[in-house]
Amino acid sequence: MKLYPIEAGNFKLDGGAMFGVVPKTLWNKTNPADENNLIDIAARCLLVEDGKRLILIDTGMGDKQSEKFFGYYSLWGDDTIDKSLAKYGFHRDDITDVFMTHLHFDHCGGSVEWNKDRTGYQPAFKNAVFWSNDNHWDWATKPNPREKASFLSENILPMQESGQLKFIERPQADFGISKELDLGILYVDGHTEKMMIPHIQYQDKTIVFMADLLPTAGHLPLPYVMGYDTRPLLTLPEKEKFLNTAAENNYYLFLEHDAHNQIITVEQTEKGVRLKEVFTCEDIIG
Template sequence: MRLYPIETGNFKLDGGAMFGVVPKSIWNRTNPADSNNMIDLAARCLLVEDGERLILIDTGLGNKQSEKFFSYYYLWGNHSLDASLKKYGFHRNDVTDVFMTHLHFDHCGGGIQWNKDRTGYEPAFKNAHFWSNEDHWQWATNPNAREKASFLKENLLPMQESGQLNFISPTTECFLEGSELGFGILFVDGHTEKQMLPHISYKGKTVVFVADLIPTLGHIPLPYVMGYDVRPLETLTEKSAFLNRAADEGYLLFFEHDAHNQICTLKHTEKGVRFDEVFTFDEIFND
């Protein structure tokens, strides 16, 4: 088995929204804002190669939305999903499974693309099974007013219409049961209903794709919860349990949204769990 970080692009979001009740004078130290109060973010995915399976965790924003839509998110940098796959010798047609932590547009938008004549949409991974869970799918396709702008029907319905959509049971503790791949799932509900966080056993370590439970290194302290979360008090409970276990067991946290830090370890301190060491993917998994 091998893992590869897939950089699909960079964007920006409002720093205040990203840190909720935490004052800018504090969060600006770790996630400095620009003149528009926007902070740098990544759409970093993870590719898992295991035998004949090639599993992509999340897909980034994609490129099918309008220029006006993308203008809200200040796209920057030169990364792309296709270029990142090519770097490791892969093409999107090689992907066998697309695992979606949740269906907000910045996590699943790259899974669907325009068809050839731009009259409709089609899966961007024509040979892949798309994986969500039924509770989250119902939540996303019948969205509440708070999240409606993040659940875009053009990102969702083509998955179902293609016949490539599959559901994982919330009682499932291991993705692709029966496989030798050590790929566990933690279900969390604070950010959105039934977000799925992969836990992958790799080279004697547990790598956790922390998605939107802990978007960046700056979000590790317990009260640092996004304003986007639908159940912030539940996020606090989920974060506390996860952070303590991660520190106890030496998990490697793989950040999806931190534009400047890929992986970190944690430690217990008098102020609670904090980051210990920060690594690039190559530094910690250098062959």
């Protein structure tokens, strides 16, 4: 097995929204805001090469939305999925599977693109199976008013219409090994319904793709919960349970949204679970 970080593009989000009820005087120490109160955010995806399979975990925002839409997110840098794939000798047509942790636009927008004459949409990975789960799919395709702006039909429905969508069978427990992709998957409901957190056994390490359970290293303290979470009081115990397990087992946490910290480990302290070490992707996965 080989792992490759895939940078899908950087953007900015309001720091207050990213940290909920936590005062700016606290979160600004780890995630400094600009003059517009915006903080740096990454869309760092992960490519898993396992035998003949190339599994891409999440796909970022994509590029099919309007200039007005992207103007809300202050895009910066020149990273794209195609550039990142090419860096490692791959093309998007090589991807066999796209695993979507959840269907918010900044995680799955790159899964769908305009068709050739821009009259409609098509899967951006023509040879891939797109993986979600049935509970989250129903949640995303019948969105509540609070999340409606994050679940965009043009990002979601073309995957089903193409016949390339499949659902991962969920276990009764909140953690299980998927028979479809041989990934360990933790299911959490605080951010959105049945978000999937993949666990990857790599050499002698457990690499965990954190999605929005832990957006940045600055979110380690338990009360530091995003304003975007639909059930923040559920995020708290989910996050606490996971972080205790991560500290006990020395998991390597792959941070999708932290523009400045790529992979971290954590440890127990008198204040709770806190940052232990920071690594680059090159340090851990080459």
